[in-house]
Amino acid sequence: MQYAEVAGLTPAEAEEARRRAGRDLTPLEWAVLGVQWSEHCAYKHSKALLESLPKAGEQVLAGPGASAGVLDIGQGWACAAKIESHNHPSAVEPLQGAATGLGGIMRDVLAMGARPAAFLDALRFGPPDDPRSAFLARGVVAGVGHYGNCVGVPTVGGDVYYHPSYQRNPLVNAMCVGFLRHGEIQSAAAAGEGNLFLLLGAATGRDGIGGAAFASVELGADAAQDRPRVQVGDPFFGKLLIEATLEILESVGAVAIQDLGAGGLAGAAIEMCDKGRVGAEIALDAVPLRAEDLLPQEILLSESQERMLLCIEPGRVAAAQAAARRYGIGAAVVGKITAQPTMRFTYRGECLSELPTGLYAEAPLRALLDTPTAQPAEDALENPAVRREDLPNLLGLPDLCDRSPIYTTYDQDVGLRTVVRPGLDAAVLRAAPGAPGVAVTTDQNPRYCAIDAGLGAEHAVAEAARNVLCRGAAPIGLTNCLNLPSPEHPEGAMALRDVVAGIGNAARALALPVTGGNVSLYNEAEGIAIVPTPVIGMIGLLREPERAIGVTAPATGSAVLLLGDGAPHLGGSVYAEYRGLGVAAPARPDYAALRRMAAWVGSASVAEAIALLHDVADGGLLVALAEVAMSSGLGLDLRLERADALALYGEPSAQFVALARDAAAVRRHAAEHAIPCRELGRATEDGGLRLVLPGGVLQYGRAELLAAWRRPS
Amino acid sequence: MRADILVFPGSNCDVDTEIAVRAALPEWEVWRQWHDGADLSRTDFCILPGGFAHGDYLRAGALAARSPAIDAVRRLIDRGGLVLGICNGFQVLVEAGILPGAFQANDVQHFVCRDVHLRVESTRSPFLAGCAQGEVLRLPIAHQEGNYRLTQGEYQRLKGDDRIALAYCGPDGEADNPNGSYGGVAGVLAEDGRVLGMMPHPERAAWPEIGRSDGLRILSAPLQWLAQGGKL
Numbered sequence: 001m002q003y004a005e006v007a008g009l010t011p012a013e014a015e016e017a018r019r020r021a022g023r024d025l026t027p028l029e030w031a032v033l034g035v036q037w038s039e040h041c042a043y044k045h046s047k048a049l050l051e052s053l054p055k056a057g058e059q060v061l062a063g064p065g066a067s068a069g070v071l072d073i074g075q076g077w078a079c080a081a082k083i084e085s086h087n088h089p090s091a092v093e094p095l096q097g098a099a100t101g102l103g104g105i106m107r108d109v110l111a112m113g114a115r116p117a118a119f120l121d122a123l124r125f126g127p128p129d130d131p132r133s134a135f136l137a138r139g140v141v142a143g144v145g146h147y148g149n150c151v152g153v154p155t156v157g158g159d160v161y162y163h164p165s166y167q168r169n170p171l172v173n174a175m176c177v178g179f180l181r182h183g184e185i186q187s188a189a190a191a192g193e194g195n196l197f198l199l200l201g202a203a204t205g206r207d208g209i210g211g212a213a214f215a216s217v218e219l220g221a222d223a224a225q226d227r228p229r230v231q232v233g234d235p236f237f238g239k240l241l242i243e244a245t246l247e248i249l250e251s252v253g254a255v256a257i258q259d260l261g262a263g264g265l266a267g268a269a270i271e272m273c274d275k276g277r278v279g280a281e282i283a284l285d286a287v288p289l290r291a292e293d294l295l296p297q298e299i300l301l302s303e304s305q306e307r308m309l310l311c312i313e314p315g316r317v318a319a320a321q322a323a324a325r326r327y328g329i330g331a332a333v334v335g336k337i338t339a340q341p342t343m344r345f346t347y348r349g350e351c352l353s354e355l356p357t358g359l360y361a362e363a364p365l366r367a368l369l370d371t372p373t374a375q376p377a378e379d380a381l382e383n384p385a386v387r388r389e390d391l392p393n394l395l396g397l398p399d400l401c402d403r404s405p406i407y408t409t410y411d412q413d414v415g416l417r418t419v420v421r422p423g424l425d426a427a428v429l430r431a432a433p434g435a436p437g438v439a440v441t442t443d444q445n446p447r448y449c450a451i452d453a454g455l456g457a458e459h460a461v462a463e464a465a466r467n468v469l470c471r472g473a474a475p476i477g478l479t480n481c482l483n484l485p486s487p488e489h490p491e492g493a494m495a496l497r498d499v500v501a502g503i504g505n506a507a508r509a510l511a512l513p514v515t516g517g518n519v520s521l522y523n524e525a526e527g528i529a530i531v532p533t534p535v536i537g538m539i540g541l542l543r544e545p546e547r548a549i550g551v552t553a554p555a556t557g558s559a560v561l562l563l564g565d566g567a568p569h570l571g572g573s574v575y576a577e578y579r580g581l582g583v584a585a586p587a588r589p590d591y592a593a594l595r596r597m598a599a600w601v602g603s604a605s606v607a608e609a610i611a612l613l614h615d616v617a618d619g620g621l622l623v624a625l626a627e628v629a630m631s632s633g634l635g636l637d638l639r640l641e642r643a644d645a646l647a648l649y650g651e652p653s654a655q656f657v658a659l660a661r662d663a664a665a666v667r668r669h670a671a672e673h674a675i676p677c678r679e680l681g682r683a684t685e686d687g688g689l690r691l692v693l694p695g696g697v698l699q700y701g702r703a704e705l706l707a708a709w710r711r712p713s
Numbered sequence: 714m715r716a717d718i719l720v721f722p723g724s725n726c727d728v729d730t731e732i733a734v735r736a737a738l739p740e741w742e743v744w745r746q747w748h749d750g751a752d753l754s755r756t757d758f759c760i761l762p763g764g765f766a767h768g769d770y771l772r773a774g775a776l777a778a779r780s781p782a783i784d785a786v787r788r789l790i791d792r793g794g795l796v797l798g799i800c801n802g803f804q805v806l807v808e809a810g811i812l813p814g815a816f817q818a819n820d821v822q823h824f825v826c827r828d829v830h831l832r833v834e835s836t837r838s839p840f841l842a843g844c845a846q847g848e849v850l851r852l853p854i855a856h857q858e859g860n861y862r863l864t865q866g867e868y869q870r871l872k873g874d875d876r877i878a879l880a881y882c883g884p885d886g887e888a889d890n891p892n893g894s895y896g897g898v899a900g901v902l903a904e905d906g907r908v909l910g911m912m913p914h915p916e917r918a919a920w921p922e923i924g925r926s927d928g929l930r931i932l933s934a935p936l937q938w939l940a941q942g943g944k945l
Contacts, residue, residue, distance in 0.1 A: 142823075145823070145824050149765075149824055149826075149855070149857070150723070150725075150765045150768070150769070151725070152725025152726075152764060234768075235765075235768075236722070236723050236765060236767070236768030236769075236770070237768075239722075239723055239725060239764075239765075240722055240723075326747070327722065328722060404827075408825060408826055408827050409823045409824045409825065409826070410824070410826060411824070411826045411855045412826050412855075413826065413853055413855060413914070413917045414725055414726060414729065414763075414855065414917075415728075415729060416729045416732060416733070416916070416917065416920075419923050433732070433736075433920065433922075546922045546923055551923050551924060552924055553924075
């Protein structure tokens with residue numbers, strides 16, 4: 001009993017394991033099973049719900065279940081992408097937690113046979129004036145830079161929000177995007193009796209043991225004691241691993257490949273065998289070690305970083321090892337595939353364990369608590385007149401201020417694929433010069449999710465779609481990272497149901513497949529649960545990325561147009577929080593309006609008509625206009641019809657500000673697609689904002705806007 | 714003519730540099746050579762690319778500077794070949810003593826990646842022969858240890874010998890220094906001008922179709938230099 005308990009299994013789960021095995025399990029087996037049946041590996045609470053998400057799409061080449069989703073982007077090219085959390089490790093050791101978060105997701109993309117091309121980081125912290133939150137934020141940002149810059153993969157986007165619920169449990173979600181040719185897609189299903197398991201990469205040490213189990217419970221006040229469970233990343237070694245892996249896949253060939261993540265060697269081998277409905281005999285004494293006295297169980301479960309497991313034909317092993325040797329990294333044969341679906345672990349000639357592959361792989365699912373759907377409180381929000389100081393005050397808020405102090409510490413360019421760097425909306429990548437590319441972004445708004453998790457999830461999808469549309473890219477698929485509190489409490493169970501339903505609603509409404517992702521539950525620390533945080537990573541297709549919106553700068557004199565609809569709402573808005581107007585839910589996203597925008601952007605060469613496109617989102621119209629002015633260096637001289645808070649600071653779900661190259665063409669295209677289009681004024685040279693309102697003129701100089709926005713960090 | 718890019722474990726701009734050099738020198742043979750056993754006996758132009766050679770363990774560039782591949786670079790220099798060290802490659806050349814000075818962490822104490830402006834201080838080298846003295850170029854930087862140190866005496870001597878190639882500046886040539894480098898120095902030359910070390914990345918600005926093209930001028934400059942009578 002006691003071993004099962006230590007491994008984190010419930011009495012019922014332990015009983016089920018004994019029943020399936022037909023005997024009691026050994027301590028080593030309990031330890032492996034504890035990891036395999038942890039929430040982190042087995043998705044016990046979420047698996048059934050996730051089945052409800054739409055997965056099909058004409059561009060989907062690999063979906064959920066693969067190491068990363070893969071989408072067709074044309075001309076024989078494909079884009080692999082996935083987002084994953086590394087929250088608990090980052091709470092106790094922010095630098096290494098973030099660094100290994102990047103490393104882990106990078107290896108997932110590598111396992112599809114793709115060259116990792118870019119990272120995005122979605123970060124959530126407590127208030128920046130709280131010393132602990134500031135320490136965590138500094139460490140996480142340093143960790144992202146430490147790993148990404150050195151491994152040679154640029155970090156091109158992401159988002160950051162601050163909310164008190166993240167104070168002790170920050171969120172670090174890393175997304176990796178890679179490119180490959182269609183024929184290069186790899187499988188993770190081990191196959192072929194007598195084929196070998198080749199362990200490629202770093203030697204195995206005692207780091208990160210029990211990491212998956214650690215991620216499957218709430219953080220305690222003594223979380224610092226969990227530091228040894230945090231893995232240590234080595235981006236230099238990670239770079240060698242990328243090159244060696246791609247060279248082996250290209251010039252030697254593998255039957256299957258997967259990275260070693262949660263559950264270490266045991267996790268990778270069991271998953272690969274389960275996918276191929278085979279078994280394996282793993283010789284633990286064949287695993288290269290960097291600490292001599294590792295126990296068999298530690299060898300199996302160590303989460304040492306920078307390792308990949310390949311299933312390879314015996315005749316190709318020597319060539320694979322020669323390639324690895326050139327890069328100075330290890331490649332050891334550690335096992336053999338068996339037709340019988342049984343996992344055998346041997347050590348110094350002795351068989352330590354023999355259990356069916358499926359026993360480990362098929363964890364008993366847990367039923368979610370029954371909960372009523374939330375009925376959020378609805379204050380009646382007043383619609384006050386705006387004040388001159390509102391705009392600079394909003395621009396200086398932690399959630400809206402300049403992000404360049406973060407992203408300029410990341411290498412945004414290495415690899416030559418970055419066509420539009422981070423800043424506004426989405427970044428643009430090209431698979432290669434002259435090849436197709438993608439616009440990429442991560443999004444989620446904690447203010448909306450705090451009020452209504454399901455509606456917040458819908459808005460996360462809508463916002464991500466808007467951001468890729470801003471580059472002239474049509475959204476083609478999304479990956480999601482669900483960061484939630486404990487599902488064992490009614491509120492957590494409800495949040496899990498609501499966010500999955502919300503993402504499903506939005507994805508179906510926009511006809512987007514969900515290509516995979518990650519669920520991180522138990523995000524609670526010292527009794528405080530995080531706001532439900534469903535982060536969406538969106539991929540938008542660009543057949544000619546060099547002609548994306550934002551590649552060339554807009555000119556003075558451009559017409560400033562307001563495109564689209566999706567009526568603004570003050571519920572959940574930055575302005576409502578800032579003015580203390582009360583708590584009300586945002587309006588549902590206007591999917592029909594977003595679909596009309598997507599149809600236009602996907603069909604025409606919008607970049608010829610539009611020099612800059614920016615969506616109206618957090619902070620509303622005036623904040624969006626200020627962001628356009630600051631980023632373009634141009635001034636905006638505009639006439640607006642209304643001067644109330646709803647019109648100027650309300651947050652619509654499908655509205656865009658455009659600087660036109662050819663205003664007549666924009667109007668014509670907009671009319672063809674039934675998109676409202678209104679001219680607000682002209683771009684000027686002076687760099688500030690001049691707004692003619694019904695009650696008078698509001699004017700802000702460029703220096704004033706920049707000073708407010710670039711708040712000292 | 715032939716260009717060779719030296720690849721160390723941890724170099725991560727080697728492929729980028731290869732692609733950019735192929736675009737800049739279309740008639741040339743372009744090779745990437747792994748540091749171990751690198752043969753530069755047939756090359757005319759060797760580039761040490763950016764990245765984190767040997768993980769930048771010990772100090773940026775310190776381990777690579779002591780590898781046998783650097784002996785091959787020295788032999789190339791002795792026979793009058795062209796050498797360009799970009800970012801980490803510049804750090805390697807300095808650690809090897811091929812170029813003067815030393816590096817320390819940026820004065821802002823973190824990695825910096827952004828476009829900077831550079832004033833062309835000398836047009837003597839084959840890489841900047843196509844630029845005008847005082848001309849301002851725009852190139853991206855991406856480094857953590859780009860704070861280039863010289864003593865005042867060294868700086869005066871290099872200045873006197875016309876060996877300061879590039880200096881950081883603002884868009885209109887005014888003073889602006891992203892990393893605290895002494896005198897704003899962003900690139901220096903060996904005595905004969907055939908070795909250039911520079912922190913900014915020309916290979917990342919060899920792409921006119923996306924509005925970044927000043928790096929192409931540096932990478933393609935050897936063509937003009939040869940056409941105007943430069944000898945290898």
